[in-house]
Amino acid sequence: MNNIKCECGHVNPEGTVLCEACGKPIEKNQHIDGNDKKKLLNMRYDGSARRSQTYNKSIIDKIWSFFSSVKVGVWLIVIALVASAIGTIYPQEAYIPSDAPDRDPAVFYEDAYGLPGKIFYQLGFHNLYSSWWYLLIISLIGVSLVICSLDRFVPLHRALKMQKPKRHETFINRQRFYSETENVTDEERETIKQNLKKQRYRVSEQDGHILAEKGRFSRWGPYVNHIGLIIILIAALLRTTPWFYLDEYMWVREGEQKVVPGTNGEYYIKNNNFIMELYDKNDKRFQAALKKKGEDVPSNFQTNATIYKKSGDTVAGAPPKLEKVKDVSIRLNHPAKFGGYTVYQSGYQQNEFKSMTFNLHEKNDPKKVAGTFKVDFGNVKSSYDLGNGYKVNVENYYPEYYLDEEDKIPRSKSKYARFPAFVFSVTAPDRKKPEMSFVGIGKNIDATGKNKYKLGVEKYEPLYASGLPVKRDYTLPIFAIGAIIFMIGVIQGMYWQHRRIWLHPKKDSTLLLAGHTNKNWHGLRRDIEKAISNTSVKIVEDQQELE
Amino acid sequence: MSLISVSSTMLYTAFVLYIIATAFFGATIKAKKNSVSAKIGITLTIIGFAAQLVYFITRWIASGHIPVSNMFEFVTFFGMALVFAFIILYFIYKLTVLGLFALPVAIIVIAYASMFPREIAPLVPSLQSHWLYIHVTTVALGEGILSISFVAGLIYLIRQIDQSVRSKRTTWLEITLFTLFVFIGFSVISVIFNISGYNAEFKYVENEQEVTVAYHMPPLIGPNNGEEITKNAMTPWVELPQWMRGKDAPRKANTIVWSLFTGAIIYLLTRLILRKRVGAALQPLMRKVSPDMLDEISYRSVAIGFPVFTLGGLIFAAIWAQIAWNRFWGWDPKEVWALITWLFYAAFLHLRLSRGWHGEKSAWLSLGGFAIIMFNLVGVNLILAGMHSYAS
Ligand code: HEM
Numbered sequence: 001m002n003n004i005k006c007e008c009g010h011v012n013p014e015g016t017v018l019c020e021a022c023g024k025p026i027e028k029n030q031h032i033d034g035n036d037k038k039k040l041l042n043m044r045y046d047g048s049a050r051r052s053q054t055y056n057k058s059i060i061d062k063i064w065s066f067f068s069s070v071k072v073g074v075w076l077i078v079i080a081l082v083a084s085a086i087g088t089i090y091p092q093e094a095y096i097p098s099d100a101p102d103r104d105p106a107v108f109y110e111d112a113y114g115l116p117g118k119i120f121y122q123l124g125f126h127n128l129y130s131s132w133w134y135l136l137i138i139s140l141i142g143v144s145l146v147i148c149s150l151d152r153f154v155p156l157h158r159a160l161k162m163q164k165p166k167r168h169e170t171f172i173n174r175q176r177f178y179s180e181t182e183n184v185t186d187e188e189r190e191t192i193k194q195n196l197k198k199q200r201y202r203v204s205e206q207d208g209h210i211l212a213e214k215g216r217f218s219r220w221g222p223y224v225n226h227i228g229l230i231i232i233l234i235a236a237l238l239r240t241t242p243w244f245y246l247d248e249y250m251w252v253r254e255g256e257q258k259v260v261p262g263t264n265g266e267y268y269i270k271n272n273n274f275i276m277e278l279y280d281k282n283d284k285r286f287q288a289a290l291k292k293k294g295e296d297v298p299s300n301f302q303t304n305a306t307i308y309k310k311s312g313d314t315v316a317g318a319p320p321k322l323e324k325v326k327d328v329s330i331r332l333n334h335p336a337k338f339g340g341y342t343v344y345q346s347g348y349q350q351n352e353f354k355s356m357t358f359n360l361h362e363k364n365d366p367k368k369v370a371g372t373f374k375v376d377f378g379n380v381k382s383s384y385d386l387g388n389g390y391k392v393n394v395e396n397y398y399p400e401y402y403l404d405e406e407d408k409i410p411r412s413k414s415k416y417a418r419f420p421a422f423v424f425s426v427t428a429p430d431r432k433k434p435e436m437s438f439v440g441i442g443k444n445i446d447a448t449g450k451n452k453y454k455l456g457v458e459k460y461e462p463l464y465a466s467g468l469p470v471k472r473d474y475t476l477p478i479f480a481i482g483a484i485i486f487m488i489g490v491i492q493g494m495y496w497q498h499r500r501i502w503l504h505p506k507k508d509s510t511l512l513l514a515g516h517t518n519k520n521w522h523g524l525r526r527d528i529e530k531a532i533s534n535t536s537v538k539i540v541e542d543q544q545e546l547e
Numbered sequence: 548m549s550l551i552s553v554s555s556t557m558l559y560t561a562f563v564l565y566i567i568a569t570a571f572f573g574a575t576i577k578a579k580k581n582s583v584s585a586k587i588g589i590t591l592t593i594i595g596f597a598a599q600l601v602y603f604i605t606r607w608i609a610s611g612h613i614p615v616s617n618m619f620e621f622v623t624f625f626g627m628a629l630v631f632a633f634i635i636l637y638f639i640y641k642l643t644v645l646g647l648f649a650l651p652v653a654i655i656v657i658a659y660a661s662m663f664p665r666e667i668a669p670l671v672p673s674l675q676s677h678w679l680y681i682h683v684t685t686v687a688l689g690e691g692i693l694s695i696s697f698v699a700g701l702i703y704l705i706r707q708i709d710q711s712v713r714s715k716r717t718t719w720l721e722i723t724l725f726t727l728f729v730f731i732g733f734s735v736i737s738v739i740f741n742i743s744g745y746n747a748e749f750k751y752v753e754n755e756q757e758v759t760v761a762y763h764m765p766p767l768i769g770p771n772n773g774e775e776i777t778k779n780a781m782t783p784w785v786e787l788p789q790w791m792r793g794k795d796a797p798r799k800a801n802t803i804v805w806s807l808f809t810g811a812i813i814y815l816l817t818r819l820i821l822r823k824r825v826g827a828a829l830q831p832l833m834r835k836v837s838p839d840m841l842d843e844i845s846y847r848s849v850a851i852g853f854p855v856f857t858l859g860g861l862i863f864a865a866i867w868a869q870i871a872w873n874r875f876w877g878w879d880p881k882e883v884w885a886l887i888t889w890l891f892y893a894a895f896l897h898l899r900l901s902r903g904w905h906g907e908k909s910a911w912l913s914l915g916g917f918a919i920i921m922f923n924l925v926g927v928n929l930i931l932a933g934m935h936s937y938a939s
Contacts, residue, residue, distance in 0.1 A: 044901070070901035074894050081890040088880040088927075095879060129878045279669040285610055289668035297669055333676040333871050344873040469873050479875070483862050490854040519850065522640070522843050542839070 010162065013155075015054030018047025020162035023171030040544055041174045043516055046163070048155035067144045068151035076141045083137065087128035090120050142233045145226045153223045160219070165204045165211035165502075169512065172504045177515035177524065177540035184511035188535040189503060195531040196501065210503035212531075219518060221493020228486030235478035246472040249346075252305075253416075253465040254354065255378060262470055263341060268308040268322055274348055274464035275302045301345055302331045303466040307338050330468065340472050347467030353377055353417045354463035358439070360386060360426060363446070363454040370428065372458060377417035389429035392455070396423035401440050410438075417463070426453050499524050501531070515540055550609040551667070557602035558623065562657055564595030565630065565650050572646035576832050585643045592634060592646065599627045610667040615683040616674055622660030624684070625924065628691030629653045632848070636695050640844055644836050649698045655727060658734040659925075678867035685859025686885075690920050692852030693892065699845035700913030707838055707907060710827035720826045723914055725814055732810025733802070740764045748776040749797070760798050764805050770797040842906055845913050846899060853892050860885040884923040891919055 004012045010021035017029045018041065025035060025047070032053045033042035041047065052068040055061040066072055090113055096103050102111060105126050109117035124131055172178070186208075193210055197203055201212035238244045248261040250269075257270040277300040281290050290297060308322035328336035328343075335344040355376045362368040371386030375394075383393040398412040401421035410421065421440030428435070436447040439455050446454070497520045504512035513532075517524040521542070528540055571588035578584055603624070606614040614620040633649040636642075701723065708716045740763055750759045751770035760770060769783025787797045814825075821828040864885060865875035876882065895912050898904040904912065 070897050074897050077890050077894045077897070081887050081894070084883050084887050084890070087878070088883050091880075092878055094877070283669070285667055286669040289664070289666035292664065292666065293668075297671060299669065299671075335870065335873065342873070346873070471873055476869070476875075479865075483865075487854065487858060487862065490857065494850045494854055520843075520847060522840070522847075 008164075008166075008168070013049045015049035015051075016047065017042075017049070018171065019168070020046075020048065020159045021164045022166060022168045023047070023163075024168035025170060035174075039174060040176055041171065043175070045152055045156045046159040048159035050151050050155050052151045064147060064151070067147040070148065073141070073144045073148060076137060076144055080134075080137050080141065083128065083134055087125060090117060090126070092128065093126045138233070142230060145230055149223050149226045153220070156219065160216060163211070165206040166209040167211075167502055167504060169504065169506075172502055172512045172514045175502075175514035175516055176542060176544045177513075177521070177528070178543055179513045179538040179540045180510060181513070181536060181538045182508075182510045184505070184509060184535070184537055188537060189505065189511065191535055192503060192531050192537065195533070196527075199527055199530060201499075201501070201527075208505045210501075212501040212503075214499045214527075215496040216498050218492055218496035219498045221489050221491075221496075223489070224492060225486045225489025228482045228484070228489055231482030231485060232479055235475045235482055238478065239473070239475040244474045246341075246470070248470040250468050250470060251349065251465045252303075252468065253352065254463050257308075260341065260343070260470055262472065263339070265320070266310055267325075267339060267341065268310070268320075269343070269468070270306045270308065271466055272304045272306060272327075274466050275300065275304070276348065276464075277302075300331060301348060302329055303345055303468065304329050305336070305466075307336070309339070330466075342471050342473075344469045344471070345466065346469050349465045349467065350462045351418050352463040352465070353420060354461040356420065356460045357458045358392075358455045359458045360390060360392065360453055360455055363451060366454075366456065370453065375422075377420065377463070389427075391427040393425045393427070393434070394422055395425050395436070398422070398440075424455055426451075426455070428453055497523065499527065501528060511537060513537060513540055550605050554602050554605040554609060555665075557598045557605065558657075558661075561595040561599035561602065562654065564591050564598060565654050565657075568592045568595060569647060569650040569654070572643050572650065575643040576647070576835070582643075585641075588643065588646055589634070589637060592630065592637075592650065596627070596630050596634065599623075599630070603627065606667070612670050612674075613680045613683075614667075615680070615687070616670055617663065617668055619660050619663040619665050621683065621687070622663070622924065623657055625687045625690060626653045626656040626660060628684075628687040629656065629694050630691075631688070632691040632695045632852070633698075635692075635851075636844060636848060639847070640840065642836070642840060642844065644702055644833065645695070645698060645844065648702055649695060652694065652698060652727075655730045655734070659730055662734060662737040676867060676871060678863060678870060682859055682863040682867050685855060685863055687859075689852050689856030689859050690888075690924075692848050692855060693920060694848075694917055696845045696848040696852065696913040697917030699841045699848065700910035702833060702836065703838055703841040703845060703910040704907070704914075705826055705829045706833040706836055706841065707910075708826065708830075710824065710830050717824060717826060719911075721824055724825045725810070728814040728817075729806050729810035732808070732813055733806035735813070736764065736805050736809040737802075746777065747781065749773040750776055751797070760795055762798055762801060764801060766797075766801055767804050767808075768797060768801045773797070838906070842909060845910060846905075849892055849895060849913070849916075853896065856892070857889060861889060880927050881923070884919070884927050888916070888919050888923060891916055 002014045004014065004016060004026055006012060006019040006022060006024055006026065008019060008022040008024065010019055012020050012026065015029065015032070016026055017033045017035065018025055025041070030036040033044070033047060035041050035047075050068075051061075052065040056065055090109060091097070093105050096105065096108050100108055100112065102108055105121055109121035109126060111117075113120070120126065128134055173180075189208070189210070193203055193205075193212075196210075196212040199214075201214045203210060203212045205211075246262045250258060250261050252258050252269060252271040254271050254273050257268055259265050260267040260269050276298055278296045279286055279290060279299045281287070281296075283290075286297075304327070306327050307325040309325050310320045311323040312321055325338055328338075330336045330343055330345045332345050335342045337343075355374055357372060357374045359372040360370045362370075371388070371390050373384040373386055373392060375381075375384075377399070380394060380397050383391060385391050396410075398410055398421045399415050400413040400418040402411060402413055402419075403409075404411050419441060421438065421443065423436065423438050425434040425436050431452060435451040435453055437451060437455060438445040438447065439457075441457075444454065444456070497517050499517040500515065501524075502512075502514045504514070506512065513528070515524050515528055525540065525542075532539065568588050568591035571584045571591060574584040575582050575588065603614060606620075615624050629649065630653045633645060633653070637645060704716075704720050704723075708714075708720055710717060745763055745765060747762045747766060748759055749762070749766070749770050750757055751773040752758075759776065760773075765781045766783040767785070769786050771786050771788070773783070773786070775782075787800055817825060864882065868877065868882075869875035895909070895916060898912070899909055
């Protein structure tokens with residue numbers, strides 16, 4: 001390494017632009033920060049030696065320089081921005097509306113949006129955010145973040161540690177805030193020093209030269225926030241592994257007990273009942289809006305369930321021994337948690353019946369009711385006694401009825417009461433022989449055409465199935481930590497500023513005053529105004545005017 | 548008086564106070580520093596803000612949930628956040644012209660909001676969460692502060708752009724100002740047809756289903772292959788092209804055309820009176836303002852607003868989404884546009900830091916940022932579909 005010794009005696013690393021100790025510009029390196037073309041010194045990194053600006057021979061140097069360039073970083077951000085925007089032109093595949101006539105993406109996009117939709121689909125934009133090239137852009141941003149931060153943080157940290165209160169005169173008079181006052185007494189300088197201390201500046205002194213500094217820690221804000229971002233990107237990477245992130249979905253019918261998927265048979269859930277509640281149409285507050293909408297607005301979706309845990313070893317084939325963990329009510333926005341898993345309320349289906357209540361009435365006069373009975377589909381009995389000598393036998397029960405096209409025999413597709421139908425036989429005190437009838441949804445057939453009595457459905461109770469996603473996400477804490485670090489970093493960098501004020505006495509009792517801040521120059525000026533009040537020292541001039 | 552009527556009276560009061568305050572800030576242009584009118588202006592603004600706060604709280608009590616759950620409520624709240632952000636930055640920089648522009652933007656925003664249905668609506672289950680409150684209020688506050696960057700940037704451009712010759716820059720500035728006129732146009736035309744009580748219904752077929760759409764402004768643009776239900780309704784001049792779809796698309800398109808139309812008329816009348824570009828007419832009023840100061844404010848509001856926006860728009864949003872939909876990020880359009888806003892301001896900050904994009908370039912960027920915020924507020928809801936689409 002070709003170290004550079006400054007006239008103040010300090011030895012600087014190769015590539016240094018301004019001496020770390022006294023700030024004197026190092027002749028041959030002025031082009032690096034563009035100081036050779038401007039009056040003001042570029043103070044961004046205090047003229048420290050950055051690797052990217054110093055070495056560019058080997059391929060590694062070149063890659064390093066490429067990724068540490070903010071220009072490249074901004075381009076990557078802008079590309080990510082534009083790509084993200086493109087993905088919102090039409091819905092992503094996951095958001096194809098559920099009532100679309102055809103949800104197959106190959107059909108949907110062209111159908112709904114014509115040629116542009118077709119192009120959108122064929123370019124793969126319907127899954128843009130998981131496309132390889134989108135992920136590549138995001139990863140490149142990550143790489144860029146790491147390299148650019150290292151490239152700057154290390155030398156800047158070193159330069160700020162090495163700085164001395166006594167600065168070279170050219171360093172002082174090439175600052176943006178600068179003033180020169182003749183005949184300043186030592187007392188006045190002391191007053192300024194005390195004023196600065198009162199404003200909580202850290203003041204250090206060397207041969208009458210004063211450096212007052214405040215908020216240096218805010219300089220690390222960007223690096224802290226970039227670390228937060230990197231942690232977030234790492235978390236996103238980990239989330240693609242099944243151990244860190246488990247994502248299952250289960251449907252449980254009311255009354256049913258099922259093993260919770262993804263828990264290796266450790267946990268069971270029983271759906272006690274599902275509740276959907278609606279807003280009261282007559283609620284004074286919402287009357288107007290509900291009327292305008294013209295349809296029911298739900299106020300709550302809820303699954304009441306019990307969680308069980310397998311206890312002890314189970315003998316193969318035998319049902320597992322279960323121990324109750326707790327009763328939970330799972331609502332939207334209020335998931336249930338147990339053993340590291342979280343279960344959410346997400347959907348519901350109603351395509352089964354819980355019970356049906358029938359009444360037996362005279363065929364010619366529905367008002368003459370002989371009795372009623374309720375069939376509970378969880379437990380269909382073989383006969384129902386209606387009292388007074390009336391009795392209904394269940395001859396046949398088809399939970400999900402259909403008529404076989406070939407042999408014209410009624411059958412059931414499943415054991416679930418989705419489309420129930422019955423063959424009933426009715427015994428009545430005033431009929432000699434039992435009357436047969438076939439009753440199903442929308443069907444009521446009198447087998448002989450001579451029946452006196454008829455069965456009608458009085459009411460029914462639907463049976464719901466709850467759709468419950470099951471998740472275990474160990475990346476959440478990592479995301480949270482990343483987000484917190486990011487927030488700390490931005491706040492640190494944005495709400496505080498690194499301000500420095502230099503007092504540089506010359507032999508002829510002229511005082512040079514200079515100030516630098518990384519942002520909020522307005523605030524620095526006010527600090528200086530306060531510091532020099534009651535002295536003859538002139539307020540600094542802003543040497544940089546906007547073009 | 549019922550709580551609801553107290554609430555709307557208060558909003559109206561705030562609205563009027565903001566208008567009067569604007570006039571006082573206008574009077575400061577010719578006055579000296581620390582003038583009386585500046586003091587009156589900021590006092591009225593604060594009283595107006597307090598009135599709007601009363602509107603907010605009373606509506607909250609009346610409805611039982613925080614009033615940020617539909618377009619009217621959210622956009623109104625955004626207007627309030629903008630005023631709040633202005634008050635903060637006013638006390639940092641004491642720049643009165645800021646009020647002359649920030650308040651009208653807030654006024655336009657609130658006027659725009661009040662054109663949406665104002666009934667108190669119940670909260671659907673997915674919105675019943677404390678995180679809704681926290682998320683929405685922080686986002687609005689962040690966006691309000693970021694908007695001040697736009698206001699300062701706009702003043703900067705009005706102040707600095709050479710108006711003696713016509714150039715690309717004067718044209719873009721004029722387009723920006725014209726956009727503000729379109730929002731005014733929207734409010735004016737909505738009020739006119741609201742008072743006249745215009746209503747016409749059409750039916751048409753979309754996705755193989757028959758739907759009806761109610762127009763509250765005469766249909767310049769009709770539905771594709773639509774059929775009038777209302778008798779003697781005006782026959783639309785043109786039909787909406789086949790590919791523009793979505794809930795109430797014909798009505799929305801029609802409203803946009805009317806707003807453009809009305810905005811253009813008001814704009815042209817203004818030009819006729821001024822006899823020069825609006826930007827050129829405003830320029831002399833800005834002479835006394837220091838461009839450095841404007842640049843500083845524009846940057847500072849991004850510096851202050853960016854962390855707030857990140858917290859509300861990304862972090863709190865993710866927490867809420869995690870609890871409500873068990874996914875903290877789902878790439879729905881509203882989320883993506885929050886990310887775009889965030890990336891945009893990240894780019895803004897980096898360009899400024901390292902590429903030295905100060906002054907005019909930075910001011911143009913601040914206009915771009917505001918355009919993205921407005922698109923997220925208005926465009927995503929009206930144009931792109933998503934689960935956040937309050938407007939219906
Ligand atoms: C979306 C991603 C990014 C975000 C949100 C972000 C955020 C930030 C923030 C908030 C600052 C502080 C700005 C200020 O103080 O005005 C900053 C500074 C900085 N960022 Fe980033 N950044 C991102 C990506 C990048 C990338 C990819 C690069 C690489 C080239 C980069 C390089 C820098 C540099 C060099 C600084 C200035 C540090 C300093 O001068 O003290 N950033 N970043």
